[in-house]
Amino acid sequence: xxxxxxxxxxxxxxxxxxxxxxxxxxxxxxxxxxxxxxxxxxxxxxxxxxxxxxxxxxxxxxxxxxxxxxxxxxxxxxxxxxxxxxxxxxxxxxxxxxxxxxxxxxxxxxxxxxxxxxxxxxxxxxxxxxxxxxxxxxxxxxxxxxxxxxxxxxxxxxxxxxxxxxxxxxxxxxxxxxxxxxxxxxxxxxxxxxxxxxxxxxxxxxxxxxxxxxxxxxxxxxxxxxxxxxxxxxxxxxxxxxxxxxxxxxxxxxxxxxxxxxxxxxxxxxxxxxxxxxxxxxxxxxxxxxxxxxxxxxxxxxxxxxxxxxxxxxxxxxxxxxxxxxxxxxxxxxxxxxxxxxxxxxxxxxxxxxxxxxxxxxxxxxxxxxxx
Ligand SMILES: Cc1ncc(COP(=O)(O)O)c(C=O)c1O
Numbered sequence: 001x002x003x004x005x006x007x008x009x010x011x012x013x014x015x016x017x018x019x020x021x022x023x024x025x026x027x028x029x030x031x032x033x034x035x036x037x038x039x040x041x042x043x044x045x046x047x048x049x050x051x052x053x054x055x056x057x058x059x060x061x062x063x064x065x066x067x068x069x070x071x072x073x074x075x076x077x078x079x080x081x082x083x084x085x086x087x088x089x090x091x092x093x094x095x096x097x098x099x100x101x102x103x104x105x106x107x108x109x110x111x112x113x114x115x116x117x118x119x120x121x122x123x124x125x126x127x128x129x130x131x132x133x134x135x136x137x138x139x140x141x142x143x144x145x146x147x148x149x150x151x152x153x154x155x156x157x158x159x160x161x162x163x164x165x166x167x168x169x170x171x172x173x174x175x176x177x178x179x180x181x182x183x184x185x186x187x188x189x190x191x192x193x194x195x196x197x198x199x200x201x202x203x204x205x206x207x208x209x210x211x212x213x214x215x216x217x218x219x220x221x222x223x224x225x226x227x228x229x230x231x232x233x234x235x236x237x238x239x240x241x242x243x244x245x246x247x248x249x250x251x252x253x254x255x256x257x258x259x260x261x262x263x264x265x266x267x268x269x270x271x272x273x274x275x276x277x278x279x280x281x282x283x284x285x286x287x288x289x290x291x292x293x294x295x296x297x298x299x300x301x302x303x304x305x306x307x308x309x310x311x312x313x314x315x316x317x318x319x320x321x322x323x324x325x326x327x328x329x330x331x332x333x334x335x336x337x338x339x340x341x342x343x344x345x346x347x348x349x350x351x352x353x354x355x356x357x358x359x360x361x362x363x364x365x366x367x368x369x370x371x372x
């Protein structure tokens with residue numbers, strides 16, 4: 001393939017950080033509890049396959065994705081560990097789930113009925129691995145009442161073409177200081193587990209936030225996402241309980257440096273005008289890369305100095321107000337460390353009034369990922 005790596009803009013992924021973040025968490029887990037690495041959305045923008053292999057080195061024993069295609073990508077890349085699809089999959093694709101040994105989430109009775117019909121039709125000779133999703137208060141997918149959930153368990157247990165592999169829930173406030181709603185969800189899930197006729201292979205409830213701040217939550221597996229990438233799930237509201245190492249940096253370099261005269265307008269709409277003679281540097285990254293128009297006014301690093309993005313961010317480029325002349329080709333760090341100064345994804349997220357999860361997922365595929 002000739003496309004892909006012919007620009008100075010790149011996301012640098014430090015796989016060692018991913019390995020260490022996973023290994024640190026695995027070391028903290030109570031005996032018998034496993035870690036599944038959540039690599040949906042192309043590994044939160046970091047690259048699903050590379051993240052999965054790094055997580056495996058750190059001690060992950062399985063993976064979670066959101067979509068069937070994401071599970072297929074991991075299998076095609078040669079990963080043989082258990083893979084759970086956290087979203088629902090149309091029963092018409094059950095042949096692929098069976099062929100690629102992907103475990104799937106059951107969230108409604110209707111889905112279970114349709115899945116049973118499809119399994120009968122396929123008559124494949126292998127059973128479909130199912131995790132039942134209990135909605136204890138997230139209000140997203142899953143069985144809501146205890147009775148409904150236990151009925152779903154029975155439907156799966158009674159069907160020889162289905163294998164009841166797991167049961168799980170998802171917390172909505174595990175990253176908050178107020179634990180009252182978290183406790184309500186946890187209690188509901190504990191009550192459900194006590195009523196189960198038997199224990200499936202996997203019981204799981206913890207995301208990164210619960211793993212960090214509620215490690216006593218029920219289950220024998222955790223679904224570890226954002227913290228694996230070295231990001232604090234609460235965005236800094238709650239302290240990391242151990243040191244997380246961010247894996248992602250974003251770099252580019254100056255493609256043009258020019259001195260503009262006082263009064264010169266910069267960018268579309270002339271939203272910035274040079275107050276005096278100023279050094280303006282252009283970098284080849286724009287909103288088509290996921291470096292959004294709202295990044296105007298944010299500061300990035302040139303030789304360890306913070307330089308403001310002035311004028312509107314264009315589709316492919318944006319402009320910096322440099323502190324002084326620097327040569328074209330000088331490195332610019334948009335996220336990460338540069339000569340002792342650091343810009344974090346959290347700082348980008350705050351500038352955009354969002355969360356670092358969203359920022360990481362928004363970097364487009366046009367930016368090559370490089371792994372070290
Ligand atoms: C069901 C489920 N489990 C686990 C995770 C991982 O969460 P986190 O990245 O906060 O660890 C997610 C992510 O959104 C999820 O949807």
